[in-house]
Amino acid sequence: MRRVLGPRFFERPALIVARDLLGKFLVRRVGGKTRAYLIIETESYFGWRDQGSHARRGKTERNAPMFAKPGTIYVYFTYGMHWMLNLVCDREHFPAAVLIRGVASDKKHLDGPAKLTAALKIDKRLNTKLLSKKAGLWVEDRGVRVRAKDVARTPRIGIPNRGVWTEKPWRFVLKADRRIIDV
DNA sequence: ACGATGATGAAC
DNA sequence: TTCATCATCGTA
Numbered sequence: 088m089r090r091v092l093g094p095r096f097f098e099r100p101a102l103i104v105a106r107d108l109l110g111k112f113l114v115r116r117v118g119g120k121t122r123a124y125l126i127i128e129t130e131s132y133f134g135w136r137d138q139g140s141h142a143r144r145g146k147t148e149r150n151a152p153m154f155a156k157p158g159t160i161y162v163y164f165t166y167g168m169h170w171m172l173n174l175v176c177d178r179e180h181f182p183a184a185v186l187i188r189g190v191a192s193d194k195k196h197l198d199g200p201a202k203l204t205a206a207l208k209i210d211k212r213l214n215t216k217l218l219s220k221k222a223g224l225w226v227e228d229r230g231v232r233v234r235a236k237d238v239a240r241t242p243r244i245g246i247p248n249r250g251v252w253t254e255k256p257w258r259f260v261l262k263a264d265r266r267i268i269d270v
Numbered sequence: 271a272c273g274a275t276g277a278t279g280a281a282c
Numbered sequence: 283t284t285c286a287t288c289a290t291c292g293t294a
Contacts, residue, residue, distance in 0.1 A: 130288070132288075139288065140288080141278095141279095141287095141288075144279080144280075147278080147279065148278085148279090149277085149278055149279075150279095163277085163278085163288085164276095164277050164278080165277075165278085165287065165288070165289070166274095166275065166276080166277085166287070166289050166290080167274085167275040167276030167277060168274090168275050168276075168277095168289070168290070168291095169275090169289055169290070171288065171289090173288085186288055188288090199289070199290070200288075200289075201289055201290060202289090202290080205290095243288070244288070244289090245287080245288055245289075246288065
């Protein structure tokens, strides 16, 4: 079973999409080579009120892709060094996205949002594009069933001093991914 | 545990 | 103009 996920998958609340992305595959085609990576860690960012989100102060030049159609790729540069990959969710004009924080292949374990973008050669050239084979980046459902007991939820990383928004358990981690990869 | 990295947007 | 940020690596 191999199904490319389209806008309909992403046209749901970011919290739902973040959970549902665990066990799906992020597929990258670059230089004629295609590689698939199991998504093992995500975080959701939801609406204007979310004080952990780039959209917390409204639309800006940088965060504009968050307001675009679901399935849009939002890549931003931070700390002067790192590219972050986000997949836009929910309806158009509502700022919501899922940050992809970790992926794994049979060879590599890319734990950390900047590690995976470096390894997959993801940078601003993908920003604002729709996930698609044409863009060279898409998501596939390959039939992996993720059970509730294999999912850990924690507060999001790197969001200090934001009150209740710091505590929201909006980070999702797939446990025991090694077992799933070996299947 | 801390400094370097050096884009972006907001606070001052 | 200065500061914090959805981090990581090297050095201590």
